[in-house]
Amino acid sequence: MLRDITIGQYYPADSVIHKLDPRVKLFGTLIYVISLFCIKGVVGFVVATFFMAGMIALSKVPFKFMVKGLKPIMILMLITALFNLFLTPGDVLVSFWVLEITKEGVQNAVLMTIRLIYLILGTSVMTLTTTPNQLTDGLEKSLRPLNKIKVPVHAIAMMMSIALRFIPILIEETDKIMKAQMARGADFENGNMLKRIKNMIPLLVPLFVSAFRRADDLAMAMEARCYSGGAGRTKMKPLTYVKRDYIAYAVIIVYLLLSLLCGRI
């Protein structure tokens, strides 16, 4: 049952985008997201569409996986569109009871919806082609300058990768404890809200105990291997830029310039 949930939606494939340095992908996604909110005209969106379509094609990830990411934010998109539609002041097109639809409202609603869709599609290109570990590696290395102002970059990155690593373990553990309590007659499906919350206690207590035990064990194991934080620590696979990464940066910068130039049209 719980086994079917997947978090971190990496889609393994052999493509240029997969092989890119995670820092390039992080930077590219950032630029893309910023550009989406600067673009105000049709030509700008055409440029963004071409850029995104190109990336999706290069990534070799089936398009339906990208669309999957849109489903959970459907409601959010609908609400945003409705708010923009009804609450933007301007030239009234249609008036209905206390609600008014203005020309600017229609424009804003369409613009916001397109932006949100593009935002999700664009960022899912990154999450689908980069493993969570690569992402934290990339983040750690890109944020390293912040060390100078006493931000514990390494510790943050390590916490992120441990947290990600533990998600599937805890899901499995939940599944196991749930079954064990069901074998003792526990009921997680019936009853009213209050009763259901009460019925979760036999699941949550052992789950927390086990999470703390695992955390303890992990800390002990790390210390036994002389882990002492980021200082002087080297990597088995250090991130280094190769030719394709520089090309990718060039493409991103060209895109940035184009979207700035055409953004207003």
Add this chain to the structure above:
Amino acid sequence: MSIIVDKVNYVYSAGTAYEIKALDDINLKIEDGEFIGIIGHTGSGKSTLIQHLNGLIKATSGSIYFHGQDIYDKKFDLRELRNRVGLVFQYPEHQLFETTIFDDVCFGPMNQGLDKNEAGLRAFEALRQVGIPEDLFYQSPFDLSGGQKRRVAIAGVLAMKPEVLILDEPTAGLDPGGRDEILDLITRMHRERGMTVILVSHSMEDVAKYVNRIIVMNQGRVMFDDVPKEVFKHYKELEAVGLAAPQVTYLMHELRDRGLNVDTDITTIAEARAAIMKAVLGGKH
């Protein structure tokens, strides 16, 4: 006629790239009062199989009958089945959650709909059976030793008075003393209460010493299903799938090869002792 498993197949994550066939055409008949050992390598499907027996996992295809009733029938009450087929998971001490040991053992009987007094009586009896001293009853289960915790968790299932008791690797991670205590307890349950017991294990010694029927699982299939003596005759095949016969069986083969005329169908130390004495003393008796 207790449990019949008929042509059961089970596939994990069907229809995705991670599809695994965990059970492949399993047919079994488990009679009342049997003491069965299920052995198999990691990933052979033994844990998946036992979770089918109390309806925690639903077979992808095939059917299971409990006392002649189809457990996948819409009218069949799965909670009632779980009351009658008790399942002790691997590392059962991880499921303890109450503030006192006594309350934790009451959890099962209370879920069966018994009132506080009756559940308390059941808990009292079960805790005594597993040998937890009374002065520990109102302590937190998290303060106990590993072996004690496990016995409390087993008591939690015993208090439900199941007809069939299934235990998944009940001795994993215990020291030899703790292991013997648990196995003796299980044997006592079987002998005194006439409970049907199914013991999942990868320790040949445990299985050979206690059970009267062994089911060997390999890659989701039943490889052998017979009395221990017969199963361990195939010790070469067992080795090929990462299992082994009990160490005494090897010893007897070795002795035989070295010229001592002993019986090689031996699976326990007591039998081995008798056979060696007979061969050594031979005609002198």
